[in-house]
Amino acid sequence: MPRTIRDVVFVDGVRTPFGKAGPKGIYHETRADDLVVKAIRELLRRNPDLDPAKIDEVAIAATTQIGDQGLTLGRTAGILAGLPQSVPGYSIDRMCAGALTAVTATAGSIAFGAYDVVVAGGVEHMGRHPMGEGVDPNPRFVSEKLVDESALFMGMTAENLHDRYPSITKQRADEYAVRSQEKAAKAYANGKIQQDLVPVSVRRTNAEAGETGWGLVTADEPMRPGTTMESLAGLKTPFRAHGRVTAGNAAGLNDGATASLLAAEDVARELGLPVKMRLVSYAFAGVEPEVMGYGPIPATEKALSKAGLSISDIGLFEINEAFAVQVLAFLEHYGIADDDARVNQYGGAIAYGHPLASSGVRLMTQLARQFEEQPEVRYGLTTMCVGFGMGATVIWENPNFDGGNK
């Protein structure tokens, strides 16, 4: 049977505000699946032209698929969100790149012709499911020295990355972090972020954490506007004595969920759905697990090569800021300045937080907004590092591209 690869487009993306993990965090008494449900419902509310029965798949990522993040979340969240029973769903795990993988896996299936419209997203409630919950690494990893012992501790891999790039100092990482907070605060002030947030009602019964009763979360909790070099200078380096990685130049431990709507471009046009980004290529790559922050570089190489593009064709970057060093390594590799205006225009995970498997769609949602505002840009990319030594990159085309003078 003859087949035509179809263009896949990013229709829309939303997320919950991100929270700080832990007993005082805004989502401490909120279930992870409920976070996903709120995001999916917002997506449907924003796109009333889409008949929910036309959704062919719900792919939801979570790193720790236990409890309220288990039970095949894509399916259960779909039912809880009120999607018709005829809409199937499944769960995905690629740790930090979970939601990104939910997007690429379903996008591949759309291109193949298996689906027309999908929901792809992710969630991580790191308060309810701390990193490493229930893990049982095979002892051969260590006994046969398959990976370094630091590979499972993300902060240590970041220190390792500093070792690989001696020119990336703590000073540069902190400067990067300060800029991220500044850019995020500015994006908030300009209303760039709120438009893609779904408010979430949250209950609190523990008076030690603040006022009790029901509240409403409308903004990201982790943000620290007004962060200065001075305030970062004194922070501990918990992963290595006299090290460089601190809570200030890394993303925190967070709770949150994202959801996006993808479609075959012809279907989106036919249904009158918005087309915010067009998928160009994607790639994943593996690196030594102990320097997992290096991952975005080979992944981007692959994605560019598949697209027949070079790094200079990319007009906007959304790089997940798991660690400042990991972004700086990427920029250094490509000879891009630390404060290049094309990179993370709204700030990044250092400010907003990084609820592991949810973050990929946040990057895309922000890139889509930047595409809208900057029709002179043709291509952008979203990239992130992934635990156990991986990188993930998706290259997108701006459908608003005006032929440009770039």
Place this chain on the structure above:
Amino acid sequence: MSSTTELLKGAAELFPGEVVTQAHVRHLDLPSGAGRFALITLDNGLDHTKPTTFGPQSLANLDAAIDQVEKEASEGTITGVGITGKPFIFAVGADLKGVELLGRHEDALAIGKGGHDVFRRLSGLAVPTFAYYNGAAMGGGVEVGLHCAYRTVSTAIPAFSLPEVFLGLVPGWGGCALLPNLIGADRAVSVIIENSLNQNRQLKGKQVFELGIADAIFEGADFLEQSLIWTAAVLKGELAVERPAIDRGDAWDAAVARGRAIADSKVHGAAPAAYRALDIIAAAKDGDLSAGFDAEDQALADLIMGGELRSGIYAFNLVQKRAKRPVGAPDKNLARPVTKVGVVGAGLMASQLALLFLRRLEVPVVLTDIDQERVDKGVGYVHAEIEKLLGKGRINQDKANRLKGLVSGVLDKAEGFADADFIIEAVFEEIGVKQQVFAEVEAVAPAHAILATNTSSLSVTEMASKLKNPERVVGFHFFNPVAILPLLEIVRGEQTDDASLATAFGVARKLKKTAVLVKDAPAFVVNRILTRFMGEIQNVIDEGTPVEVAEKAIEPLGLPMSPLVLLELVGPAIGLHVSETLNRAFPERFTVSQNLAAVVKAGKRGFYVYDSGAPVLDPEVAALLKQGDTVLTEEQTRDRVLDAVAQEIGLMLDEGVVAEAQDIDLCLITGAGWPFHLGGITPYLDREGVSQRVNGKPFLAQGVASVPA
């Protein structure tokens, strides 16, 4: 200290056991820059199985929360105030346990006034107020929201009602005065009177919205978020809330009149609550809320000090609590599993039983009878009923297939019952026939199988007496219509063992029936009392009192139907049969009416003809009646009948037919539909002095179903 605080403090001292509801105040930023908002969450700190209620300390907590938001509102630091509940529950109103404890009119008045004083502060705040009905809302829960300027409701709420009239109260924390002024008198009458008197019918979220009680409705999945987004739009003036104008003309009076007609048809003037509520609704026509609230306070206090409410709460507790924990039932761990049911007989009763067992137990059910035609008819009935359920959408095709596959009919008991765990007979009411049937069943059934009888009047002990294993025989007496009346009298024969009894109670629970343990005494509970009751009326008629007078004499009790209409429903022949059985057992008290015998002999199925719509004594029946010349007044008739009932219940308790008077009342409420305001019957007999007159003592201690000493 404000007067409200003092009032509530005094009330709290009377109710040390209150489960206290907290009123948490939490601040939040509304979406789209609509400002800082104070949200009050009502929460008793327990899970959803223990709904949030209002007692005096709870009201004081809400009062304190309102102190806080009132200050913030007047200082301009908040733009609005909302109130909502813990997950799945908004609030279910006054704590009835606290109401039961009130023994003085002034304390009752304080509770009414305390609620009003606190709730009405919400409407006096300097900023708009919003109620978000997120879950079950009843009584005072509904009312606290009515004091707010705006309301939203969740599609997911399972129950919303003003059940006060059902219990014997009025919605007295603003409901009677506010609701008609919000949604019009006619709709208010539906909610306050009609639903309450219709077995406390509950509204769903969609109806709450359609009635206009809520201004907006949102789905459960993100109800609070959407309510707050809606609130932001209202506060910013982006969304105007429009409500239809209230018709304060003749429609208002017509609505109140409709309410009175409903009350008359349901309680026949016998319970005051509905009428008091209607008086307040009628007066609310002028929109004077303060006067309405005062009237509510008075009505509440009067009703709380009245016997009908105490009976109502007593009845409510019987049905809600005692019914779930049958007194005298053996340890449920003794119960054996029931994986297949046999039904002896395939007539109408047997077929109805088969259907009930099939639907509730979902195990194979086998019908047997004496010829194939009857068996086929029985199975056919069950199939047809399954089809009806399917047609109504009550079950799906898969379930229908499953149920049909589970029911079968055979002629050979050995084939049908060899692996049955529970076999019930519903054959002709004749001891020899029943003994014969049980002997045949015992010969083929497993040794552990329960042999149950649906007899209404025969001795279970005697029925079991000729069996090898009489310890497994139990009485399992249903009430017609089987699908509707909840009562199941479970009869312990002299030799019935605990395991068999426990199994019977286990089956009853799965059948969702209200099981009451009854001694093996003639006609058990309901039929014995009803027969004595109707026998005495029949005696009065036979002796010469006109039928209309005898019937009318009973009206003030507010029974669901008149005695002769009930006899029609039961069937005169069955009524006669039971009276004959009881006459044999207790000839000194139970007579067999020759007039009734004549009616049965003439083949009449009832006493009335309904050609004109209303019941008129059938001239053919009138012609059969042979009456004496002793004519009693209504009052004399009523006294005589109630004396007889009180005497019979007293004797039954002496005989140990049931454990306590409470079980008699539970039986009458769930098996005969006797009303809540009578508390079944014994609270009423105590209240009216009948028990004292006849037995020299009341059935229930003071405070059980009456105002405490």
